[in-house]
Amino acid sequence: MSCHIAAPVHKCQVADAVSRRRNSVCHAGQNEAALREIPRPPQRARNDNQGNGVRPLSVFVALLALGLAFFAQAGARAYGHMPLQTRATRLHLFPEQTKSGQAQRPGLTAERYEIDVSFQPEKGFLRARAEVTLRVVEALPPQSNPSLDAIEFELNPHLKILEITDAQGHKLGFDRSGRLGSPKVSVRLAEPIKRAGTQTSGALAKLTFTYEGVLPPQPLDYITKDGILLRDESRWYPAVDLSAFTETQITITVPSNWNAVTSGQPQGSTSAGPAAIYRWRTSRAVSSRAIVAFPAQGPCGPAFREVSPLPPLPYDVSACFPPEQAKSGDRLAIEIAALLRTYSNLEGPYPHSTLTIVKGFPNQGGAVGYSAPGFLVVSEDVVKFHDYPGYAPEFLPHEIAHQWFPIEVTLAREEDGWLAESLAEYLAWRYLRERDPARARRMVAQAMRDALAPEPLPPLSLGLRLFALEGESVTHATLYQRGMLVFRTLETVIDRERVDRVLREYYQRYAGKAASIADFRRLCEEISGRNLRWFFDYFIEGTRIPQMVIRRTRSAAPNEVSGEIILRNVPPEFNVRVEMRLETAGGPVEHSVATRGEVTPFTATAPQPVTRITLDPDQRILRWTEAAERNRRQRALLAGIGKLEQAGQFSRAAQICTQALALDPENLASNEQQIRFELGRLLYRGERFTAAFPEFERVLALGSLDPMASDLQRAWSRVFRARIESRRGHAAAARAEAQAGLAIKSPAVQTRVSWPDAPARESSAAEELRALAGQAAH
Secondary structure, X not given: OOOOXXXXXOOEEOOOOOOOOOOEEEEOOEOOOOOOOOOOOOOOOOOXXXXXOOOOOEXXXXXXHHHOOOOOEOOOOOOXXXXXXXXXXXXXXXXXXXXXXXXXXXXXXXEXXXXXXXXXHHHOXXXXXXXXXXXXXXXXXXXXXXXXXXXXXXXXXXXXXXXXXXXXXXXXXXXXXXXXXXXXXXXXXXXEEEOEOOEOOOXXXXXXXXXXXXXXXXXXXXEEOOEEEEOHHHOOOOEOOOOOOEEEEEEEEEEOOEEEEEOOEEEEEEEEOOEEEEEEEOXXXXXXXXXXXXXXXXXXXXXXXXXXOOOOOOOEXXXXXXXXXXXXXXXXXXXXXXXXXXXXXXXXXXXXXXXXXXXXXXXOOXXXXXXXXXEEEEOHHHHHHOOOOOOOXXXXXXXXXXXXXXXXXXXXXXXXXXXXXXXXXXXXXXXHHXXXXXXXXXHHHHHHHHOOOOOOOOOHHHHHHXXXXXXXXXXXXXXXXXXXXHHHHHHHHHOHHHHHXXXXXXXXXXXXXXXXXXXXXXXXXXXXXXXXXXXXXXXXXXXXXXXXXXXXXXXXXXXXEEEEXXXXXXXXXXXXXXXXXXXXXXXXXXXXXXXXXXXXXXXXXOOOOEEEEEEOOOOOOOOOOHHHHHHHHHHHHHOOHHHHHHOOOHHHHHHHHHHHHHOOOOXXXXXXXXXXXXHHHHHHHOOOHHHHHHHHHHHHHXXXXXXXXXXXXXXXXXXXXXXXXXXXXXXXHHHHHHHHHHOOOOHHHHOEEEEOOEEEEEEEHHHHHHHHHHHHHO
């Protein structure tokens, strides 16, 4: 593991990088390796990439993945996410551009699905019959008279199409793409849809697909003996638009001891010999056809078996957990009920009649979650550790926020991703601000530090395209952290009350539709009565970041303070309200100034002489801070440490870590614990045990902005100290170190990681400490 500074681990990203809508997968802790498993402490989450042949990450990545700054890029919160697919295999949602000169075919959308799917989980096999009703939503050009004689669908290339028929029973011809891994299927219609009168918009077509096949298990899409999860991104059903709002009726056949859940309301279940059949139907159009199934020790039932939420909820919360996890499930459901109530008050009523919580992601450690309309799939570690102090605190708030955005209000384009991940992160902060202020402050501090780490800074207007264009670290820092800070900055421009009004109106106006950043901007302008083009051009389209300083000037009276707020790198229209904290002998005095352009003079009075002025004390404005600048300098210095360690140049690598510490003597960037841990580990590898031992002692006394990362480093510091004592022949001291490490009751202690000196070997601090305690005892 190299001595880098953990970058934010990507949080909950919306399905795959090219998804425009609803489903959201979140993990707590992942880095740039798209299809690799993050070391899994009972505490993080990830997006796509776990299980089956996944390689363990390095310890450094583990730190990130742990809680370090997630939901996924290297270090975001202890819980991060990853993109669903690598760049090479990513399946694009948008159709290819038509060639110049060709007539543009009318747009199509799915209006209704009736799907009957049966599974053989032990074989990874499914067989399905899917009837899809399509509607033409774009008129044909009036100057032309073309007809729609073929329709392009997407279906997973591993699924063999047995037959396609139309509403009249005609068997239709089809062509699958010749590109390796492409899901494209072009279906030739028996009777082309012709222009009726002056337009074709509104014309319907109904096609039925029969298909089957084995889907290779992926981290987030799998058919295994331990469970099934198929997101829309898996293309398990034929789709013309994965984000379409459709009415849906799905019948799911699984083994007799299994249960199955999808969006909508259950319509009953029956037994058929060795099989169980579950029927679900939506009462209105929803944006997903995802399904989850699992071996069940009993039926899913109402949550709150022992404790009921107060006041009663206007919707049901159901839980699908085994009896031995009923109490943990109830606590989880209580927290989710609080989230639903909070978001319903803030954004608008929860859009479904029930929320079903399902334990999924079998054999995957960490905080993994997947949101779809009306249900949430979480990993076992979420059930076990969700209420552990410091364990993925943003995870559930972020995931539940996706039930509104972008599940109910989907995205018009990939570029509108700020209204999905950034908005969910902002809402998670709003929730934590009320429920856990300390964690909310840490969340902001991490974001203010890490959001400006990428060089160069990409624009937020790239949206979900960031997942394909950048690594996890950059994507998380940009789309999650910086995007969340832009929403906070918007509060200082139009005030928080108006932001709340915008969110409610945005949801009410666009629920069941796709919306864009342009739509959101128009609402902000409508409600605030201001032209906000400068704000969206600067913070969404641009990459400049404000610098803010204060210059004191002579005051006219003893208890008066005067000066100028100077903003650099901003346009003339730049206007925010800056809070100021005036320190006096009698206590702080709060003041605020509405800035305009680069220089804004101010005068404030206080009951006693002012000894110090702090600008923006709660970090409400996205801007350069000393912590962010030091963090960036440390990252740049440490960038080459990994290669030095691989080359066996441990002393040189350790020297650079020492130089990095000197760049931030006050530890404003809160990186000291992590750097000292790496320094101690490098000294240990160079067999400089006397120098390494006190470095690990310093790690034990230090902390960071991420509790899980801190716990991980403390636990492994105990491992190395015990090893050193064992090498010295101090059995009693080695046993004491090991026992002290085992006394750390944190999920991070169970995290399995690999180290650069043994990259193929995974182990947890708990395993190493138990072994060392046993050796010392003998």
